[in-house]
Amino acid sequence: MNRTNPEITVVGGGVVGLSVALGLLLAGRRVHVLDGADSDARASQGNFGLVWGQGKGWNYAPYAKWTSDALAAWTAFARKLADLSGIDVALDQSGGFEFFTDAAEMQEFAAMLAQQQRHLGNRFSHEIITGDDLRAQMPGIGGGVVGASFSQMDGHVNPLRFLRALRVAVGAAGGRVTMDAPVARVVPATGGGFDLAMANGRTSRADKVVLCAGLGATALAADLGFSARVAPQRGELLITEKLHDRLPFLSSTIRQVDEGGVQIGGTKADVGLDDSETLDVMAGLARHAVTVYPPLADVRVVRAWGALRVMSPDGYPVYARSSLYPGAYLVTCHSGVTLAPLHASVLADWIEGTSAAPDLEAFDDNRFAISTAA
Amino acid sequence: MIIVSRFQPPPKTGATAEFEYEGASITAPQGISLAAALLAHSGAYTRQTAGGDARAAFCMMGVCFECLVEVDGVPNTQACMTQVRQGMVVKRQIGLRRLNGCNDS
Amino acid sequence: MSAAITAADGGLRVLLLDEQAQPGGQIYRNVGARLATHSWLGKDYASGLRLLDALAQSGATVQFGATVWRVDSGSRVVWSQNGISQVTTASHILLASGAQERPVPFPGWTLPGVMTAGAAQILMKTAGMLPKDAVLAGSGPLLYLVAAQMIDAGCPPKALVETQTPHMMLRALPHLPKALLSAGTLLKGLGLIGKIRAAGTRRYKCASSFAATSDDSGMINFSFRSKGRLENLTCAVLLTHQGVIPSTHISHAAGITHEWNAAQVAFQPSCDIWGATDRPGLHVAGDGAGIGGAEAACAAGTLAALGILRASGNISADTRNQRATTARATLFRTRAIRPFLDAAYAPPAEILSPPDQTIICRCEDVTARAIRQGMSEGAAGHRQIKTSLRAGMGPCQGRMCDSTVRGILSAGKTSRMGDIAPPRARTPIKPITLGEMAALTTHSEDTA
Numbered sequence: 001m002n003r004t005n006p007e008i009t010v011v012g013g014g015v016v017g018l019s020v021a022l023g024l025l026l027a028g029r030r031v032h033v034l035d036g037a038d039s040d041a042r043a044s045q046g047n048f049g050l051v052w053g054q055g056k057g058w059n060y061a062p063y064a065k066w067t068s069d070a071l072a073a074w075t076a077f078a079r080k081l082a083d084l085s086g087i088d089v090a091l092d093q094s095g096g097f098e099f100f101t102d103a104a105e106m107q108e109f110a111a112m113l114a115q116q117q118r119h120l121g122n123r124f125s126h127e128i129i130t131g132d133d134l135r136a137q138m139p140g141i142g143g144g145v146v147g148a149s150f151s152q153m154d155g156h157v158n159p160l161r162f163l164r165a166l167r168v169a170v171g172a173a174g175g176r177v178t179m180d181a182p183v184a185r186v187v188p189a190t191g192g193g194f195d196l197a198m199a200n201g202r203t204s205r206a207d208k209v210v211l212c213a214g215l216g217a218t219a220l221a222a223d224l225g226f227s228a229r230v231a232p233q234r235g236e237l238l239i240t241e242k243l244h245d246r247l248p249f250l251s252s253t254i255r256q257v258d259e260g261g262v263q264i265g266g267t268k269a270d271v272g273l274d275d276s277e278t279l280d281v282m283a284g285l286a287r288h289a290v291t292v293y294p295p296l297a298d299v300r301v302v303r304a305w306g307a308l309r310v311m312s313p314d315g316y317p318v319y320a321r322s323s324l325y326p327g328a329y330l331v332t333c334h335s336g337v338t339l340a341p342l343h344a345s346v347l348a349d350w351i352e353g354t355s356a357a358p359d360l361e362a363f364d365d366n367r368f369a370i371s372t373a374a
Numbered sequence: 375m376i377i378v379s380r381f382q383p384p385p386k387t388g389a390t391a392e393f394e395y396e397g398a399s400i401t402a403p404q405g406i407s408l409a410a411a412l413l414a415h416s417g418a419y420t421r422q423t424a425g426g427d428a429r430a431a432f433c434m435m436g437v438c439f440e441c442l443v444e445v446d447g448v449p450n451t452q453a454c455m456t457q458v459r460q461g462m463v464v465k466r467q468i469g470l471r472r473l474n475g476c477n478d479s
Numbered sequence: 480m481s482a483a484i485t486a487a488d489g490g491l492r493v494l495l496l497d498e499q500a501q502p503g504g505q506i507y508r509n510v511g512a513r514l515a516t517h518s519w520l521g522k523d524y525a526s527g528l529r530l531l532d533a534l535a536q537s538g539a540t541v542q543f544g545a546t547v548w549r550v551d552s553g554s555r556v557v558w559s560q561n562g563i564s565q566v567t568t569a570s571h572i573l574l575a576s577g578a579q580e581r582p583v584p585f586p587g588w589t590l591p592g593v594m595t596a597g598a599a600q601i602l603m604k605t606a607g608m609l610p611k612d613a614v615l616a617g618s619g620p621l622l623y624l625v626a627a628q629m630i631d632a633g634c635p636p637k638a639l640v641e642t643q644t645p646h647m648m649l650r651a652l653p654h655l656p657k658a659l660l661s662a663g664t665l666l667k668g669l670g671l672i673g674k675i676r677a678a679g680t681r682r683y684k685c686a687s688s689f690a691a692t693s694d695d696s697g698m699i700n701f702s703f704r705s706k707g708r709l710e711n712l713t714c715a716v717l718l719t720h721q722g723v724i725p726s727t728h729i730s731h732a733a734g735i736t737h738e739w740n741a742a743q744v745a746f747q748p749s750c751d752i753w754g755a756t757d758r759p760g761l762h763v764a765g766d767g768a769g770i771g772g773a774e775a776a777c778a779a780g781t782l783a784a785l786g787i788l789r790a791s792g793n794i795s796a797d798t799r800n801q802r803a804t805t806a807r808a809t810l811f812r813t814r815a816i817r818p819f820l821d822a823a824y825a826p827p828a829e830i831l832s833p834p835d836q837t838i839i840c841r842c843e844d845v846t847a848r849a850i851r852q853g854m855s856e857g858a859a860g861h862r863q864i865k866t867s868l869r870a871g872m873g874p875c876q877g878r879m880c881d882s883t884v885r886g887i888l889s890a891g892k893t894s895r896m897g898d899i900a901p902p903r904a905r906t907p908i909k910p911i912t913l914g915e916m917a918a919l920t921t922h923s924e925d926t927a
Binding site: 377378379380382383384385403405406410411413414417418419420423424425427428429430431432434435436437438439440442450455457 | 498500505579589590591593594602608610875878909
Binding site: 035179239241277282290297301304 | 549551555557566734856857858859860861862863866867869872873874876900903905906907910911912913914916917919
């Protein structure tokens, strides 16, 4: 096998890049993944591991459907990963809650879910539960909770184990991953293909290149004529000491990892590339946790941190083919964990342009060019 | 099997504190840490990791978190950062802590 | 303490926060209480009492049992005492976090009865407790100090197992002339070794391949190689030591830039002679800024306070420089011996990068084998090892394993370690309950 001239180079070795690489490998392509430096911004190292659908695409049917497809594909995907890597990513899809302490907010979200329900029909199910019913079902839920939404298909995985499983699976499927290889420039070569100039001075050659480098792809995307500009959005998280008991619920803001610690998060702030944890947000997250579930009050926080989500201007994924340079692709999104099964399967068809390719026009980056021109 | 203390008994300073450890009553000089008192009492483990590994105090200065015990119902408490106190109830920290105030315990 | 004294004497409002129950840090641990009964702890220890008295007289406000868990820009300190956290603002914050033992990992180091030499010293100082049947193993001046203190207390160690090699001594010799500036300290060291010889304590030299097991009785079986021969010792307590390293968790979490100290094989915060860092309003002094010992720490504290007095406009640069003369001279003298000591008592490669079966992260039970496997799977840096294996994610936050993970990543080659960026240090630097964090109120207090 000619490994020095891979067919496809994937730039970015996080959850998105590795999932895309895996899909291409399983479709029979030769793939080389170039991962950045240890200290680069890595959304894949700071996330919750949610496999989450409720609220997604309530205002954009294509995203609602894409997410719904991903949720339905997760079980088989987890099995495939286990087969390839030997690692169990601890997928738990027994349903998830959004808790509310403000009645108006809950009303607003209920309306969004109703809209999402209309887009998806019987591919989506959700219910709104009152605070009293919650407390009856799950003793321990705090008195300040006015209610919650619940969706059957929501769940989570162990995010760090998932990343590891992807890395091992890519290797097992015949892919090559080079770590500590940040790409400085991608230059289309005369006669087709691309030359990648690495930060360390080396160069690499590829027939096709797929940019999956999240926040690190901005310059490269511009080089290749893409108009999508992603921006960082900081979310802060707390993790507690490990508990023997299991929490009786999973919510998008409070989840217990399989080792036992409780993660608390879900904030959003636009502060550039600053991933610091801040005191006010830490205190706010702690207040949220003890309000929703008062038994957590004497549980110790072991660490707080910030992580940067990759946000497109409208918050929906970007799947784009370069019109200027055929063979160059841009794949970027937040919720890379949720969407991984599709990135590792049908997205390969889209990259290869086969008949099985899904219609991803709704996620093309020309939607940004149009809106800026208008 | 009883594992005797690995240390000479601490000198008596006069004032003492009597506390309970795993059902036994221990008298220790006032002013010493709980970790020191437990080391004076026995050479056995005072905690078990989630994986069942036996551990005891290691650094005595709050850095290593090996001396974790349950003090008056509060789990995962560093014994080396806790002074002995009359009437305290101390238990080994076996594995992961539980949620207090939970209905199903 | 010395910084607080100098700053308060200079007219600043000073708040001193220490997580221990009494003043003294680790070197002068409990000196206020124990002095009368334990002369075998030595004169150097006793001299700490001077500082305690001066602190009491200085007018500085002192809070003990106060754990600082976050230092924020704008110079805010978040601290916890008796289960309540509060925020204090100051124009200047001095971090004097001191040192911790360099982790000494080897197969069996997590067994009950295996402790650090420093832990034994803390037990002596705070409880007058002496180990029965102890073996001291490793390298460094503290090893000899603890042995001498035990001998003076009538409870000598069973043996000393020393990892120092003639090669290390040879590399140290070129630094000896400079070390003579600290002749007093050198003589003290020779005195300690002389006392150990006179007591007839068995010494095993050129030791390596440490391993410990224990039986049902709890006794520790300690095996090692010495001068090529396999040896076995049974003991109740195994006390290990390979020098001390700066406690940099708080300085790291505060965002201060750190630099690699190749001679001391450790990271330390970057600062100038006055302890000023690259973060305005944040200063460092003492062993937490670079290992120098008690006398150096005292001098550095004085200089840091003088620097803060000047920055606060209380004194002119000339006055600061004048008043700094003695401290600067002390610092110069005490630092002169460091290159010699650092080379003579260098940590051996097998401690920096231990055998596969060794537990590296004690909190999360991660072995050296698992780390090496993670490396072969592609986890290329310290941060990725941490996130993929959980090494450094337990309550100690990497205090016991960061050095070793770095050592394994560089395969024990100290020349490569400085290039391995440590993972982010995050707050809270000590665990704090959700309830306590939730109840946090901002409470402004000018202390300078």
